[in-house]
Amino acid sequence: MKKFLLLTALFGALFLSACKDEEEAKDPGTFAITFDNMALINNVQQQLSLTTAGNTDYPYTNEMGQQFNITLLRYYISAIELDGPNGEHFHDHMEATAAGAKGYYLVDESKPASQEILLTDVPAGTYNKITFTVGVDSSGIVDGAAGGNLDPATCNMFWNWNSGYIAVKFEGQSPVSNGGVGGTETIAGTDPNGMAYHVGGWKNIPGGVFVYNNKRLSYTFDTNAKVESKLEPELHMVFDVQKLFGGHHAIDFTGNHNVHKPADGVDVANNLEHAFAYDHIHQ
Amino acid sequence: MMNSRHAALEFIILCFNFFTMKNLLPFLLLALVFGGCQKDELPSAKYSFVKPAHFPEPVYPLDRNPVTKEGFELGKKIFGDPILSRDGSVACNNCHVKGVAFADPQHPFSIGVDEREGLRNAPGIANMAFMKEFMWDGGVHHLDFAPPNAIENPLEMDEKMTHVLWKMNQHGSYPALFRKAFPDMGDTITSPYLLFALSQYQNMLVSATSKYDHYKLGDANLTANELEGLALFEQKCAACHSGILFTNQEYRNNGLDSEFADLGRGKITESPDDMGCFKVPSLRNVELTKPYMHNARFKTLEEVLDHYASGVKPSATLADELQQNGTLGIPLTPTEKARIIDFLKTLTDHEFIQDTRF
Numbered sequence: 001m002k003k004f005l006l007l008t009a010l011f012g013a014l015f016l017s018a019c020k021d022e023e024e025a026k027d028p029g030t031f032a033i034t035f036d037n038m039a040l041i042n043n044v045q046q047q048l049s050l051t052t053a054g055n056t057d058y059p060y061t062n063e064m065g066q067q068f069n070i071t072l073l074r075y076y077i078s079a080i081e082l083d084g085p086n087g088e089h090f091h092d093h094m095e096a097t098a099a100g101a102k103g104y105y106l107v108d109e110s111k112p113a114s115q116e117i118l119l120t121d122v123p124a125g126t127y128n129k130i131t132f133t134v135g136v137d138s139s140g141i142v143d144g145a146a147g148g149n150l151d152p153a154t155c156n157m158f159w160n161w162n163s164g165y166i167a168v169k170f171e172g173q174s175p176v177s178n179g180g181v182g183g184t185e186t187i188a189g190t191d192p193n194g195m196a197y198h199v200g201g202w203k204n205i206p207g208g209v210f211v212y213n214n215k216r217l218s219y220t221f222d223t224n225a226k227v228e229s230k231l232e233p234e235l236h237m238v239f240d241v242q243k244l245f246g247g248h249h250a251i252d253f254t255g256n257h258n259v260h261k262p263a264d265g266v267d268v269a270n271n272l273e274h275a276f277a278y279d280h281i282h283q
Numbered sequence: 284m285m286n287s288r289h290a291a292l293e294f295i296i297l298c299f300n301f302f303t304m305k306n307l308l309p310f311l312l313l314a315l316v317f318g319g320c321q322k323d324e325l326p327s328a329k330y331s332f333v334k335p336a337h338f339p340e341p342v343y344p345l346d347r348n349p350v351t352k353e354g355f356e357l358g359k360k361i362f363g364d365p366i367l368s369r370d371g372s373v374a375c376n377n378c379h380v381k382g383v384a385f386a387d388p389q390h391p392f393s394i395g396v397d398e399r400e401g402l403r404n405a406p407g408i409a410n411m412a413f414m415k416e417f418m419w420d421g422g423v424h425h426l427d428f429a430p431p432n433a434i435e436n437p438l439e440m441d442e443k444m445t446h447v448l449w450k451m452n453q454h455g456s457y458p459a460l461f462r463k464a465f466p467d468m469g470d471t472i473t474s475p476y477l478l479f480a481l482s483q484y485q486n487m488l489v490s491a492t493s494k495y496d497h498y499k500l501g502d503a504n505l506t507a508n509e510l511e512g513l514a515l516f517e518q519k520c521a522a523c524h525s526g527i528l529f530t531n532q533e534y535r536n537n538g539l540d541s542e543f544a545d546l547g548r549g550k551i552t553e554s555p556d557d558m559g560c561f562k563v564p565s566l567r568n569v570e571l572t573k574p575y576m577h578n579a580r581f582k583t584l585e586e587v588l589d590h591y592a593s594g595v596k597p598s599a600t601l602a603d604e605l606q607q608n609g610t611l612g613i614p615l616t617p618t619e620k621a622r623i624i625d626f627l628k629t630l631t632d633h634e635f636i637q638d639t640r641f
Contacts, residue, residue, distance in 0.1 A: 097347075097475075098348075098465070098467075098468070098473075098475035098476055098479055099467055099468070099469075141424075141425075142424070142425070143344050143347055143425070144343075144344065144347060144348065144425045144426070144427035144428070144478070144479075144482070145425075145427035145428065145474065145475035145478040145479060145482075146475055147473050147474075147475045151473060151474050151475065152428065152431060152444065152474055152478075153431075153443075153444035153445050153447075153448060153473070153474035154445060154473075154474070158431070160423075160428070160431045160432045160435055160436075161422050161423075161432065162422045162550075162551055163422065163423045163424050163425065163428040164424075209552040209553075209554040209556070209557070210552055210553075211553060261553065262553065263553040
């Protein structure tokens with residue numbers, strides 16, 4: 001009889017504590033992020049449309065008034081963190097193994113699914129700030145070959161000669177460019193108007209000589225995003241291609257339009273902060 | 284309560300019965316048999332990475348890609364397979380030949396598909412597991428990322444990694460070999476596993492059994508001439524060719540040219556201080572790896588020593604060690620040169636180039 005009483009007490013306690021937990025801490029949820037690649041046409045922000053080499057329509061204009069079109073746009077987003085006003089914090093899980101990569105997202109304008117990132121297991125709470133790295137930092141590359149989005153054979157973002165990942169790859173054409181680009185996916189060296197901006201450089205060694213072009217960027221939201229198991233908040237970030245060529249430093253398409261090494265990519269990399277922007281949140 | 288206590292007791296009695304002498308005997312015999320085998324190396328140890336006692340810790344993250352017999356054998360097969368090249372004509376071991384410590388025995392500049400001439404001399408591939416960076420300019424920071432440079436270089440294999448993988452996935456034996464070597468791999472062969480296999484093979488290529496190594500470990504003597512050469516080497520060369528690997532793994536300009544056709548390290552760091560600097564090469568097996576320097580400038584060790592003594596050319600990035608007290612080069616008499624060469628030949632590792640595993 002005594003034993004029976006003890007058992008009931010124990011089970012009762014267990015049961016109660018389980019209920020209490022459910023009331024206080026809510027289950028983690030998901031947080032979706034969409035990267036909308038945009039540009040202004042006649043002062044109206046519009047979704048980009050890619051074209052193919054040889055097309056002489058130039059729908060976009062850079063800060064210097066030079067026209068251009070786009071044949072390829074691709075960039076890495078990694079090491080995403082979310083923060084909230086009450087100390088909420090989420091750091092996306094990062095992993096780079098032969099079997100695959102986690103936390104490294106490759107946003108490609110030609111692949112709509114790649115523009116949507118779904119973070120899972122985000123602790124319940126409100127969030128009003130996102131931080132991410134444009135590019136792949138040392139944690140994704142120092143230890144050697146990895147799969148998934150980091151697969152050097154398939155990502156089309158890997159420099160063999162200076163091993164590392166390109167952070168942002170842009171290819172396109174401009175009537176003011178004088179072509180002759182090399183090492184590109186979509187533009188031939190014979191294209192008289194070709195342009196290639198392959199921005200890379202990941203060795204972040206204080207006092208070192210290497211050019212580091214990855215960028216760690218933070219944006220705050222004007223409305224809080226609420227995360228819990230049954231909610232599906234969705235953040236829309238904008239990537240404005242025209243600001244890639246302006247904002248911090250106006251890029252002149254008659255200058256070096258054949259960028260394939262870190263030092264040449266510095267100006268474009270410094271524009272990234274302005275090219276990305278918070279747009280809105282769907283709750 | 285009563286029941287469980289009883290069960291425990293029963294179990295103890297059972298164990299006790301089992302381990303009476305009668306039952307132990309066969310185990311003891313077995314242990315003896317296996318213990319006896321240990322004199323000859325266990326087959327598995329032959330195919331795992333063993334750091335030589337007098338070497339530093341390896342740089343390669345072996346826990347991430349440990350060497351296994353299956354992975355090593357696969358890597359060896361791939362290293363010798365021209366499937367890696369566009370037209371099936373060039374394998375890694377066209378340019379990295381075992382008999383000369385995995386350097387190129389014939390060509391000053393390596394020769395790729397369609398007899399295309401490369402831009403640099405192929406270095407030997409030994410002790411890669413201990414290297415921080417690869418290539419003459421150190422542009423590759425990890426051994427896994429060395430192969431794509433050959434495979435996708437138009438002057439070498441002129442192929443695409445994706446196409447190599449496509450060919451391997453269609454192949455009669457590769458898919459099964461990959462699955463055996465990498466049980467966690469899915470159905471398709473992907474590039475990290477291809478690169479892992481090649482790294483496993485190359486990590487095993489450890490050269491640590493030259494005459495000099497045996498001398499270091501106390502089981503061989505050097506001749507008087509060799510010892511004299513060693514002393515001179517330590518005094519005049521070891522600032523750069525230092526330690527047991529005979530390289531400090533830095534990038535220096537050793538005065539081959541005053542103007543640089545090849546920017547070397549400068550191409551990677553984009554710093555003016557590094558223009559015309561190249562990785563200090565290991566001198567292990569140097570007797571076998573001629574011609575010498577990134578641009579194959581010298582055919583013999585005698586020419587190399589003549590260069591250091593009297594051929595060093597001035598430039599903004601020339602190493603300080605090669606312009607002491609306002610004179611270019613390293614002062615060396617003809618005898619000193621000969622003694623240094625005597626010593627360098629003690630770095631030839633015959634056991635390494637004859638190792639049947641490789």
